[in-house]
Structure formats: C-alpha cells, structure tokens
Amino acid sequence: MVEIKTPEQIAKMRAAGLVVAAMHKACREAAVPGATTKDLDQVAAKVLAEHDAKPNFLGYGGFPGNICTSVNDVVVHGIPDTQTVLASGDIISIDAGAIIDGWHGDAAITVFVGEGHAAELHELSRVTEESMWAGVAAMRKGNRLVDISKAVEGYVRRQPRPSSGKYGIIEDYGGHGIGSQMHMDPHLLNYVDRRRGRGPKLVPGVCLAIEPMLSLGTPKTHVLADEWTVKTDDGTWSSHWEHSVAITEQGPLVLTAPDGGKAKLAEYGITAAPDPLG
Template identity: 55%
Template sequence: MFGRDRVELKTPEQVLLMRRAGLVVADALAAARAAAVPGATTADLDAVAARVIADAGAQPSFLGYHDYPATICVSVNDEVVHGIPSARVLRPGDVVSIDCGAIVEGWHGDSALTVVLPEADPADVQLSAVTERAMWDGIAALASGAGLADRLGVVGEAVEQAVEAAAADGGPQLGIVQDYVGHGIGSAMHQPPDVLNYRTRERGIRLKPGMCLAIEPMITRGDPATDVLDDDWTVVTGDGSRAAHWEHSVALHEGGIWVLTAVDGGAAELAARGVAVAPLA
C-alpha cells in the first residue's frame, strides 16, 4: 500500500478477493442485461442486480456512495453515466448503459456494458460496438509480449486509435468523453491513477504488478461535451446525442493481465488481439 495520492499495489491474495467481487458484478450485470427489455423500468433492473449481489453475500459499491441512492447506474440514450434507476420505462430502440459495482471482504469490482433494445438503430448498435472494441483494445494495450506494457498512457492511445479506425472504415465520427475517465480500483471503488481514454503527450505512470485498473471508455454519436442534470448525478451529452459506456476491472500481476470482471478473465477477446491472459495463482 502507498499513502495518499499514490497507487495502491495489491497482494495476490487481495487480487483474488477482487476476482470474487468481479464475478459477482459479472453475474449482476448479466441479470440486469437480461431484464433490460421494452416495458421494464430502470428500477426493475436495479432490483434484479441488488438481488444477485445480496444472494452472493456481497455488498453494492454504489449504494450510499456520496449518498447515491441505488445499487446500479442505468443511463439511457443521451445519458452518458450515473443515471439513477427510477420509474422510467424502457422503450424500443433505447440505448441502455448499465454500470455495477460490488464489494467482497472490503475489495471492489466495477464493470459496465451497453445494450441497444430492439428495434435498434444500426448507428446505435455501431456506437456500442465501437465503444466495447475500444475498451478491449485499451485492455490489450496493458500487456506486452513478455508481461506488462511500460506506461499507462498506452490505454488512451489504444482507445482513441480504435475510434479513429472505425471512422476510417466508413463509420461515423464519434466523440470520446473526456470529462469522465477510468480509475484505479481496490480497497476503494475509485483510486489513483486516472485512466484516460484519449492520447496525450504524457506517457502516464509506469505500470507495475499489483495495480488494478478500471478501463471504461464513454463514447458519443456527437459532441463529447457533457452536462450534469439537477439530480447532481446524471451525466448527459450537451448536444442530446446518444452515448455508450463499457468497462472492465483489470488486474496487473507478475505474469501479465487478468480481467477481473470477465467470466473468462478476458481470454477470448484478448486472444483475438494477440494477448494471452495470465490467470491468477
């Protein structure tokens, strides 16, 4: 452990507890995703996720965090992140981003996904697909052929390259939200370092075994500028364009990387990018 504003390095035993939390999050997200159908309310999704977390003997990371009133965040259409579950009824074609966190013995997992309800606008489907691809490209960039990459800035570089590549292939120009970024995770849900989703001149901190990071690009179909609604939580696009959000928590260890909130540890997606995951001991 390090002091304030320093990155927390986890022991292998602590990472295993985070893996347990990550699998609870994966189960809760899968259940909420299955419940996300036209006619359901966003509060219905919250109740489903809360039940999964409770049944696992875990605690929700979000509930009570700075007085946040729910177990998950459900952000719809132009809502980028931090949407509060409510009586809002989901409708055909909605873009629904679901963000979930859970705690096991004091250690956190955090993950998010986006689902586009039928009848889906193909542009919304593409938005979600590019965002998910950018997340996995960012995760893959954390690994080198022999272990870990050198600096954290590789994540933002990879995410921005993925968005640029989609546009170069004939897709639309999409916006990368810069107001909200990924983060360290461990004994608290949000910790140093910030994990940027865009390239900068700074290479970022040196990557070390024991770091755990939440990689979470948020991408819009329009301008990436955002506003916060009067509830002081819900973040929306300034121009009303739709947004997608994907996230996984990733452990860095001596052998390489392991995706804590993916059931397979990220093996399938990372293998497609030439990266072999390194299972936890």
C-alpha cells in the first residue's frame, strides 16, 4: 500500500525536510581534514535539537548514529565513530533524516573533504546528483514508478564512461516511499527491471525518497560484520545523493531542498509546487 498524504501532512514533511537541509549545511562545513565522522554526528545532533526535531536514523533497527557517514568505498549506512578521521582527498556521503510531528524527511549528499580529488571523482558525484534530478523531474502526476527508474538509469548510461569502463548502479539499495515512516512502500530501483512491471501510478499525495548510488566499478556490494556498513565488492569509491519529493496538485515539491527544487526543476522546464511554508 502506498501512503497518500494530505496537503497538511506534506507541509509537516516540508518542515522536516528543511531540518535535513540544515543538517547537511552544517555537516558539509564540518567535513574538514582531521574531523571524525563522530564529530559530524554531533553537529547533526545539535541541529536537530535547535529545531526541536527527532532523528529518524538513531535507533532505527538498532542503528547507533544520528546520520550515516559513508567514506570512499562505503556506499551507505556508514556508522559515525571516533576512529574514522577524514583526510584531504576523501569523499563522504552524509545521509541525514529528521522527524517533525511524526512526519519524516530524508536526504543524502556527497561531500569532498579538503583538496586533491581526481576529476573522475568529481564526475562521479556530478553524474550521481544529476541522475537523481532526472528522477525527480520524472516524478509527476500520471507517470508510473518505473518512469523514475528509467530516468535515473537513462541519465547515467548517457554519460561518458569513466576509465573503469562504466558506472556501477548499486543494485541492492534504492529509493523508497516516505511519510509517517522513513522507509515505506514502494521500493524504487535506480534501474529498470522489467520483471517488476511498471509499478504504481504517481498521483498527488505520493512522497518518495529518490536516491541513486553509483560506484566507479561494480554494482555489487557486501555488508561488514557490524551489520550496517555497505562497501563495494571491488573497493571502488562511490557517491550517494538523495532528496525526498512530494507530488502535489501544483507539481513536484522537493521537500529536502532549501528552494523546494525550483532552480533544478526549471532546467527541465518544470515549475515546482509552491512552498506550503511560504
């Protein structure tokens, strides 16, 4: 069952999404050489407290952090700790979430630590982020779930190949419904699997977290002994970008983007829905 939200509930999710955006801004600024991933977690906790919001990651299935901090070849679900010290040249995906009045926001960014990054890493992050926006642009009334998957995969496949041969679209993890819970139906693949059919129709009130994850090599991953940390099988580095998006009668609203997605959606000729919080 896909949960359909009222405009009032979407407004609550927008409030949670803005907290997530504030968490990302603070964590991006704190992701400097010498900082630990636990330092970033504490920064995120401070932002949550300042906005009277709850973390939706902390305690979820036993997860011990307020955010996920995934460095280099860690794709997702990296646990913040004091042993992982960021160094110049690292990349880190910061997956953050917040709850306001029982409604969830969830988004991820890839951050470059210090200097000295190869151009191929910048391109990896760019392709991942832009494939996410291609998926966001496909999230409109009348489309089907598979249209989002098709848009994400299609964007990636149209890009110049990296030296490794092709981008690996991570297969075991993808987007999801979001609302009164962080993870809800439907599951959203970042590639087209024709065995799954076209999926549900997208109608006003549907809210999805669109989150492509790409590597510079294999799409295959494994989970470490901590039962959370997900790494690429071949050790290639990865990027992760995510936004939570709502379909409204007035168009898409990117709940976790500070401007509601106006600037990026305009590049696709799409007008973002008015911000319910003004």
